Amino acid sequence: MAGAKIWLFATDSQMLELQAVAGQLSYSEAFPVRIAIGISIIGFIAHNRQPYHTNNLLKDAWFGASTWAEEEQLSAFAGYPLIVEDRLIGVMAVFSKRAFSVELDNTLSWVANAIAVAVDRSWAREALMSRRESLLFQLANQIRKSLDLNTILTTAVSEIRNLLNIDRCQFMWCWPHQAYLSITHESAASDIASGLGDFSPTDTTILMEKIQNLETLRIEETHDSTSELAEDTDLGILQASLFHQGISSQLLVPLETRTGQLGAIICSHCSGPRPWSNSEVELLQAVTDQLAIAIDQAELYAQTHAAAFAAKTQAEQLSEALETLKSTQAQLIQHEKMSSLGQMIAGIAHEINNPVNFITGNLTHASNYIEDLMDLLKLYQDSYPNADRTIQDKTQDIDLEFLEEDLPSLLESMQVGAERIRQIVLSLRNFSRLDESEMKPVNIHEGIDNTLMILQHRLKPKTANQAIQVIKEYGNLPQIECYPGQLNQVFMNILSNAIDALEASSELSAVVPITSYSSSLPLMPTIWIQTKYINDQWIAIHVIDNGQGMSEEVRSRLFDPFFTTKPVGKGTGLGLSISYQIVVEKHKGKLQCFSEVGKGAEFIIAIPIAPTEPLT
Known part of the structure; x- marks a missing residue:
């Protein structure tokens, strides 16, 4: 050629x-x-x-x-x-x-x-x-991409099955000391029953041994136990077991992670004998090496992530505990202040009450004595109409006629003044409520009125501000089972804030009409207090002012501890926060605020008539 x-x-x-x-x-x-x-x-x-x-x-x-x-x-x-x-x-x-x-x-x-x-x-x-390189590249890519063990194993069994064109590919975990196997991931033809699950090897002891010794297992054709080709060995027992499961050939390649955890890739064929070439075994071995690396990295990532999450959670818990501690400390200080204030008010009221009772009690006797003396004087005048010159001069000097007319009025004014002092003392004692630490039925309107009595001096006109008028529109409310002293503290905080807002608005000439009350309401600083009977279980108290209102940002943080818009030294930011806790936590009620800039503010206190489920 x-x-x-x-x-x-x-x-x-x-x-x-x-x-x-x-x-x-x-x-x-x-x-x-x-x-x-x-x-x-x-x-x-x-x-x-x-x-x-x-x-x-x-x-x-x-x-x-x-x-x-x-x-x-x-x-x-x-x-x-x-x-x-x-x-x-x-x-x-x-x-x-x-x-x-x-x-x-x-x-x-x-x-x-x-x-x-x-x-x-x-x-x-x-x-x-080329496909082997592609698979290895895909797996390596998957490792770098997600570091999620479930994703990696799912991808591995699916890609291996497609690459080798087999009926089923599975991933198995192995715990030799517990004699325990678990198939966790699987890719199989639609007509093949799932093999996922846990099992203890009985007739599959050789699987455990092969995995533990990191030895590859090749079975190119299975046989029934009655077949002439069947062997009376562990391998023969496994072949017979696979045969009855409908598996005609199987390839197992074990792996071991850095932490010593054992596993294996299992390739199965069900449609006839299938020889496993050396190149396929090499490919599978390379894949399992990649999987071992992937599992190590995924476990390391999971541990790192868990440690970071634990540290973050601990930091958040510490931060929350610190905030709670600060809030609790501030509340204790505030409660102590209120308790001290209440004790002082109660002490002052007690000290004032004693002389007032003395004056009030003696005024009655003084009135009777003076009336008797006036009667006696009249008798003297009737009996001795022609008094001597000295008596006549003294009568003119003291203006006896005016004294006779004015003295009863004077005694009556003293009686009214003493009664006014007695009412103020009673309001102080009711507001302090030192002797009422338990829940008891009370008249809510009395608590509001007592609070207004305490704040009366702030409602009067100032040098630069108008007087603040209070409009009360009380509903027909039953007695409410509550902590009266704490609820009075809520009224004090909310009404004080309303007065502060009106004083600031009055300085800016920014008061607005309360349209929800009356369109004819005069344009002057006003607080409107309305109580409502909601149903057999709930009542509501509305406190509305026609101040300049507040922005949504301020309104959303109104009940946060230590939040205040007042200048340094004029507010602690605890009043409304404590009020919120008293209403919501102590009384299982609701405290809400509705406000817009230029439209005033409305606080709504909803509390149960008796201890009950929260209002929805």
Whole structure:
């Protein structure tokens, strides 16, 4: 033979590309490096998929290169299509200076078939290696991307099953000391029952041993226990068990993580015997190595994440505990202040009450005594109408007639003043409520009135501000079971804030009408107090002012501890926070504020008539 050439078919370009040359043949345009299907004798052989040979090149009309053949002194040509399972692999061309015998033609035909099979296998191996690299890259990518163990294992079993074209792929955890196995992830054909779950190996002891020893297990064909091929060994027992599960072949590749945790990838086939090639085992081993790394990284990430979360949670708990401690400390201080204030008020009220009672009690006797003296004086005047000059002068000096008329009025004014003092003392005592630490039925209106009595001096006109008028619209309320002293503290805080807002608005001339009360309400600083009977379980108290209102940002933080809009030294930011706790936590009620800039503010206190479920 003078030489030979082999062209392989490239599916991407749909061209025959020269891959191998043997012999010392010169270049010919009829046999270039790239040939299209159907062009030249080589292209026609590929198109027809039939061999072509001739022993008379110089006279062959199909050859198309007789001049070149004459120059090369060639006389014979044989071309063979390389076909595997009806797939075109390429074309082999052989050139000779002597005629081909039948035996040589048969030999060349056999060589062409062998070359086609070899090339096809080579391509298949390259494809497998490429897919292996792709799978390894995907898994590595998945590791870098999510570090989520569940995602990694799910991807692994799915990709391995697709790559090896098998019926089922599973991931199994193994705990040898507990003789315990668990299949946690699986990818299987739709007609195959799930194998997920936990089990203790009884007839599958060899699985535990193989995983513990990190040994690969290959089973290319399973047998029934009654089969002549069945073995009375652990492997034979496993094969029989797999056979009854409908599994015809199985491949197991174990892995071990950095922490010593054991696991395995299990590949199963159910539609007949399946040999496991060395390249597949190598691929699976490479995958399990990647999985071991992935599991280590995922566990490390989970531990780090858990530690960070624990640290963050602990920091948040400490911060919350600190805020709670600060709030509790402030509340204790505030409660102590209120308690001290209440004790002082009660003490002052007691001290005032004693002389007032003395005065009030003696005023009655003084009135009687003076009345008796006036009667006696009248008798003297009737009995001695002509008094001596000294008595007449004294009568004129003291203006006895005016004294007789004014003295009863004077005593009456003293009685009214003493009664006023007695009412103020009673209001002070009721407001302090030192003797009422338990819940008891009280008249809410009395608590509001007592608070207004205490704040009366702040409602009067100031140098730069108008007087603040109070409009009371009380509903018909039953007695409310509550902590009266604490509830009075709530009234004090809310009414004090309303007065503060009105004083600030009055300085800015920014009071607004309370349209919800009356459109004819005079444009002056006003507090409107309204009580309502909601139902058999709840009552509500509305405190509305026509101040300048507040922004949503301020309103949303109104009940936060230590939040205040007042200048330094004029507010602690605890009054409304404590009021909120008293209403919501102590009385299981609701405390709300509605306000807009330029539209005043409304506080609504809703409390149960008796201890009950929270208001929805």
